[in-house]
Each structure stands twice: as structure tokens, then as C-alpha cells.
Amino acid sequence: MFRVVGLLGRSFSPYSSSLGAQKILYPLFSYCPQSPFPHHLSPFGRTGMATAAYAPEPKLLFRQLFECESSTYTYLLADISHPDKPAVLIDPVDVTVDRDLNLIRELGLKLVYAMNTHVHADHITGTGLLKSKVPHVKSVLAKAGGGRADILIGPGDKISFGDLFLEVRATPGHTLGCVTYVTGDGPSQPQPRMAFTGDALLVRGCGRTDFQNGSSEQLYHSVHSQIFTLPKNTLLYPGHDYKGYTVSTVGEELQYNTRLTKDVETFKSIMANLNLARPNKMDIAVPANLVCGLQDLLP
Ligand SMILES: N[C@@H](CCC(=O)N[C@@H](CSS)C(=O)NCC(=O)O)C(=O)O
Numbered sequence: 001m002f003r004v005v006g007l008l009g010r011s012f013s014p015y016s017s018s019l020g021a022q023k024i025l026y027p028l029f030s031y032c033p034q035s036p037f038p039h040h041l042s043p044f045g046r047t048g049m050a051t052a053a054y055a056p057e058p059k060l061l062f063r064q065l066f067e068c069e070s071s072t073y074t075y076l077l078a079d080i081s082h083p084d085k086p087a088v089l090i091d092p093v094d095v096t097v098d099r100d101l102n103l104i105r106e107l108g109l110k111l112v113y114a115m116n117t118h119v120h121a122d123h124i125t126g127t128g129l130l131k132s133k134v135p136h137v138k139s140v141l142a143k144a145g146g147g148r149a150d151i152l153i154g155p156g157d158k159i160s161f162g163d164l165f166l167e168v169r170a171t172p173g174h175t176l177g178c179v180t181y182v183t184g185d186g187p188s189q190p191q192p193r194m195a196f197t198g199d200a201l202l203v204r205g206c207g208r209t210d211f212q213n214g215s216s217e218q219l220y221h222s223v224h225s226q227i228f229t230l231p232k233n234t235l236l237y238p239g240h241d242y243k244g245y246t247v248s249t250v251g252e253e254l255q256y257n258t259r260l261t262k263d264v265e266t267f268k269s270i271m272a273n274l275n276l277a278r279p280n281k282m283d284i285a286v287p288a289n290l291v292c293g294l295q296d297l298l299p
Contacts, residue, residue: 012113012140012151013160060164060183060190061085061107064237064246065100067093070123070281071240074100075196077183078109079162086161088113090181090196091239092126094293100126101133112161115140117198117239118178119147119289121212122279128293139292144170145177147290153179163188169226171200173219174207180227182234192233192249201227202238203245204258209271211278212286216271220264228254 063076070093078087087109092100104111114127114137127139127149140159141149153159155170159181166181181196183189199207201223209216227236232251253260259270279285288295 011158011160011165012153013158013165059162059188061087061109062194063103065096065103067096067123069095071242072120072123073237073239073241073246074126075237076100076103076109077161077164077166078107079164080109082162084162085109086112088115088159088161088166089126089130090115091117091120091198092130094124094126094129097126097129097133101130111137113138113140113151113159114292115159115166115181116142116149116289116292117181117196117200118142118175119145119212119286120199121175121282121286121289123281124285124288125293128288128291128295131292131294141292142168142170142177142179144172145175145290147177147292148294149292155179158184165189166196169195171197171219171222171226172213173209173215173217173222174199174212176213178207178222182230192235193230194235194237195227195230195250196237196239197227198239201236201253201257201260203236203241203248204243204253204256206257206259207239208274208276210274210276211282216268217264219271220260220267223260228260 059079059081061078061080065074072093074092075090076087078085085108087104089100092114111134114130116125116127131137131139138150140151140153141147143152143154153168155168157168159166165184167184169180169182171178171180178198178200180200183194206219209219228250230250234250236248236253259267
């Protein structure tokens with residue numbers, strides 16, 4: 001059975017839950033032969049895997065994966081305490097779907113949701129390819145973005161996999177339909193919390209606001225009200241990085257973000273003067289991503 005807590009408090013989940021102690025696994029995996037920064041650092045250093053020592057049983061398995069052409073991060077999360085090891089992918093990319101599925105197979109996970117933080121403009125989501133290769137996988141996208149998906153989510157929704165869940169926070173501004181997925185708040189959920197911010201918040205920066213109904217004022221308020229209000233030790237995982245960063249925290253960005261630490265008028269001025277080139281793939285990526293990458297299959 002699939003259950004996702006949906007729009008305005010609905011719950012989506014493949015399984016019922018039971019509470020239990022946990023520890024978090026924080027391994028990293030990078031696929032980028034030409035990467036200028038081939039060894040991404042985890043919060044626990046460069047090693048492949050580290051375990052927190054405060055709890056007896058592992059629950060969350062976590063991987064940060066990289067696609068180097070678009071500098072996109074894909075995140076794999078799974079509840080490995082559940083017999084089925086249900087897993088979700090956040091922001092998969094079409095060209096790295098086989099890598100991701102291979103990893104999922106090697107780790108013995110069952111992929112249940114392929115989720116997007118927003119309708120991307122610079123690359124094609126891997127959601128459609130994942131669905132064609134693993135038919136039970138459900139695509140997830142925000143209703144506010146105007147696209148199509150198996151599950152259209154909104155603020156307050158909860159997406160469960162095993163005993164773990166992600167809550168949906170609306171963080172528009174880069175695009176109208178941007179959301180941030182935050183790990184649950186509760187005794188059986190990962191500590192510190194983790195927020196997958198898509199392009200709303202990047203490490204020391206943020207997403208551009210000059211197309212797809214973007215708004216710098218809206219982005220400023222989204223980040224300040226929905227992300228910077230999380231506990232300071234919340235780990236922030238961005239949708240992209242162009243400088244070699246992998247992860248930050250709320251406390252760190254409150255202090256050092258080069259744009260969002262400013263007042264709103266200064267922020268708007270910074271964003272109006274970025275002068276970034278239009279993404280190369282925008283004309284094919286946006287229509288494809290509005291249908292979760294199923295543009296060749298849907299009527
Ligand atoms: N050169 C790339 C696009 C780079 C870009 O515009 N990145 C976006 C996120 S993807 S739409 C962004 O918001 N950047 C913020 C910044 O400060 O760089 C391409 O051609 O695809």
C-alpha cells in the first residue's frame with residue numbers, strides 16, 4: 001500500500017510504521033570523471049561511510065550523488081530498518097539514472113518515490129526514465145509548479161518511506177513550484193534534521209529568480225520563513241553546487257550566505273544584477289520536466 005501525506009497535511013506512504021532507535025549513515029558517492037572536486041566531503045569527512053555512535057540500530061541510509069554536466073545533486077534516502085528497505089530519490093537526472101538504479105540494486109533497496117524539488121530548467125529529470133525502468137515507482141512534484149506527476153504535493157504533506165518521512169515546505173521564488181523536503185521531526189527521525197532545498201538555497205548562495213515565475217522578494221521570504229527557522233544544526237543539502245560545496249547548516253548559512261544574510265532590498269538588487277546566461281537546455285528541459293521527463297510517452 002502506498003501512502004503519502006498530501007496537500008495540506010495528507011500522508012503518502014508505501015508502508016505502515018513502527019518506532020525504533022536509529023543512527024544515520026552518511027556515505028557519499030560521486031559520479032563525475034572530470035570533476036574539479038572529485039572527493040566530496042561528508043559532514044563526517046572524506047570516508048565512504050561513517051556512523052553516529054549515539055543509537056544502536058541504523059535506520060536512515062543516505063547518499064549524496066553528483067551529475068557533473070549540470071552540477072546537480074541527487075539524493076538517495078532509504079529506511080534500511082524496514083524489511084523492504086524502501087527508498088526515495090530526490091532530483092534524479094536522466095543521464096545518471098542507470099548509475100542510481102545500479103546503486104539501489106547493489107544496496108538491496110526498493111525505490112518507491114522519484115521526487116523533484118521543482119521543474120528544472122537546466123537538465124532533464126530522471127523521473128520518467130526511472131518510471132519506465134521500475135514501473136511501481138511513483139513520480140512526485142509540487143502542484144504549484146503546474147506540471148504533471150503521479151503525486152502532486154503541497155505544503156504540509158508528508159512523504160513516508162518505512163518509518164521515515166519527509167515533510168514538504170513551499171519555498172517559491174526560484175520558480176513558483178519550488179519545495180524543500182525536510183526530514184521528519186520526531187524521536188524515530190534523523191537527528192540533526194536534513195533539508196533538501198533544491199535551488200531555493202544553495203551553499204553560500206541561492207537559485208536565480210529571473211524566469212519560470214521567479215521572484216527575488218518571494219525567494220527571500222521563503223528561505224527566511226521556511227528554511228532559516230529550522231534548528232541551526234539542520235543539515236542543508238542543495239540542488240546544485242558550482243563551487244565544490246556539498247552540505248551546509250542553517251547556522252552556517254544564517255551567518256555566511258552571501259545573498260540571504262542581507263536585507264530584502266539589498267537581496268533584490270543583488271538578484272536583479274546577476275547577469276547569468278540562460279541555461280543551455282532550458283527550451284527542452286522545462287517542457288520535459290513539466291511531465292516529469294515522460295514527454296515521449298504522454299499524449
Ligand atoms: N550554466 C548552466 C545554468 C546555471 C544556472 O543558471 N543555474 C541556476 C540553477 S539551474 S536553473 C541558478 O539558479 N544559478 C544561481 C547562481 O547563482 O549561479 C546551464 O547552462 O545549464
